[in-house]
Amino acid sequence: MNGKNVPDDGSRRVHRPPPVAAALRERLRDTFWFAPTAGLVSVFALWWVLVDLDTWIVTLLKREGAYRELEDLLAFATDARTIVTTVSAAMMTFIGVVFSISLVAVQMASGQLTPRVVRIFVRSRISKLTLTVFLATFAFSLLVLTSYEGGAQPDLRRVTSVPLLQSLLTLLLVGLSLLLFVAYVSSTLRLMQVGPVLDHITRESLRALARQPDGEAEGRVPDPVTARLVHHGRAGVVRDVAVARLVRRARRHGVVLRLVPRAGDFVVPGTPLFTVHGAPAPPARALRRTVAVGVERTPYQDPAFGLRQLADIALRALSPSVHDPTTAVQCLDRIVQFLSAAVTMPLATLHHRDRRGDVRLVRRVPGWTDLVDLAFEEVRGCAADSPQVTRRLLAGLDDLLLLASEERRKPLLRHRALLVEAVERTAPGAVGRAFALHPDRQGIA
Structure with missing residues (x-):
């Protein structure tokens, strides 16, 4: 499919790139x-x-x-x-x-x-x-x-x-x-305090999620690859992408750019940065300073970073040295809140368009399965011997299953089955297993 003539079916909008001032404001806030x-x-x-x-x-x-x-x-x-x-x-x-x-x-x-x-x-x-x-x-x-x-x-x-x-x-x-x-x-x-910190992380992540424009089906890349560009700057984490600038320069040179790393990926000199489609590659100076690389991630174009923070706090709370399952339950509350907002969103490759509606920049974002695995995989592995956390985790998965469409239920069912299996191996006795596997939104109400 030619990405320059992607049809609009009415179910999605023609998205304009975010303004440059928004990215500058975020950098100054950091x-x-x-x-x-x-x-x-x-x-x-x-x-x-x-x-x-x-x-x-x-x-x-x-x-x-x-x-x-x-x-x-x-x-x-x-x-x-x-x-x-x-x-x-x-x-x-x-x-x-x-x-x-x-x-x-x-x-x-x-x-x-x-x-x-x-x-x-x-x-x-x-x-x-x-x-x-x-x-x-x-x-x-x-x-x-x-x-x-x-x-x-x-x-x-x-x-x-x-x-x-x-x-x-x-x-x-x-x-x-x-x-x-x-x-x-x-x-x-x-x-x-734990509660306000978790609330701040969640609100910031939800704002980042809301800024993500609707995407198209994963893997629909326009035109054959005509060139590849590698990263020549310092090693670091991709913090944000100057989308508006890339769209303008891709339009000026008549190409479609595909950003290879996602926001939050660590890149080193020589790492593939862009693939070029439809025409020869623009000169290197045209794409200079369009991908910001720093020492740590930011949630501005990386909603998954919020889940990473919530999971980290839950993991520390579940560690043997801390053993604070109540904090882990509070983290799960916010994780479920974030995933309930993402469950209906079209998470896929983002296609940014110029003023004429032609695709000029393609970049990847985490899919639904990626977000679910990030949210539950590590926490589930540490929660098997804590009934308070397993009960809250089961209740959260059940709530998300009610909201998820048929194609998005699979990763949730997989994590639920793995949790049940881990509890059955860990909990002593049938009564203890039944108690640990009873869904409860408060953990132990």
Whole structure:
């Protein structure tokens, strides 16, 4: 079948590639330096504007001869100077103490759950906002101190600027810092709990799943392969693909590109990256920086990464050193929630189209069987001697069987049969086996 003329049957939409800004936004969210840096630059620019405004206010009052009002402003600014000086001296110490406690909290969460939850703290908006406001308050207070003119009682006729607006903004930033401190501590304590962490992972995975466009049948690749392109960059995990850019460049060169690795695959130099269909391969520079490779996976174009995290947390909870089956049951709750959303979705090869509706980029995503195996294979192998987990796992499989179509029931039935077989080998006595094999959504209600 020629991929350039794939017919639309009305059951699926003609999908446009995601905007470039979405991928850029996700990359910036994975950094911790961008928001504080932007905040410091903004504070400096704001201080520059306020200096001019304060100078204009003083000039206007002197022109109007309002020296009484100018004296009141100067008295207020002098009183505020004490607060600004105190803030500038104490803010960096405050920042150090707060974020030292936060690093301890992150270490505890990663040790109890999985190291991959550290990414949740890095992407936390409240963490970045708090650090940004703290640093902005410290930097702004230092800048304001340079605006005060010397002398305890400066001559009103020689005063050129009174940092009125600057002092008011400093006080406002101090108040905002205190409010954010309370919100930040509350958010950090919440993320140290199992339930909120699992909920965050699940919601992020569901958003990534919803971003996946509908696909066509697996393996329907357009046109014979005319060229193969290999990876020349550093070794790492495929984090995201610049879909819009690839679609434009494939259209410009009249080809169809097929991305060989999936999001989350580890690639090394020389690994096949693209196959080209329909025309000679575009020059290497045309496809430069279209596939982002990093040191760890992200859920932006990789919904299976969320299942990987949930399974990891469940496996650690079931390990003999931890032995926390209740946490494993909470993970299974979220795994079933994710699979119930994916059970009706067309999981297959994704065909991205240009504005004319022609296929320009083909890339693979995990199929239904892949997701089910990722969710249950390892957890099932460790759950046979924990009745609480086996009962919850059976209830989850039964719920998914009710939602799944006939062709998607097979992997669920396979995992159910393997679980029953493992419990029958492990559980002592017929009564114990019957108890462990009784489906229960709470594990042991």
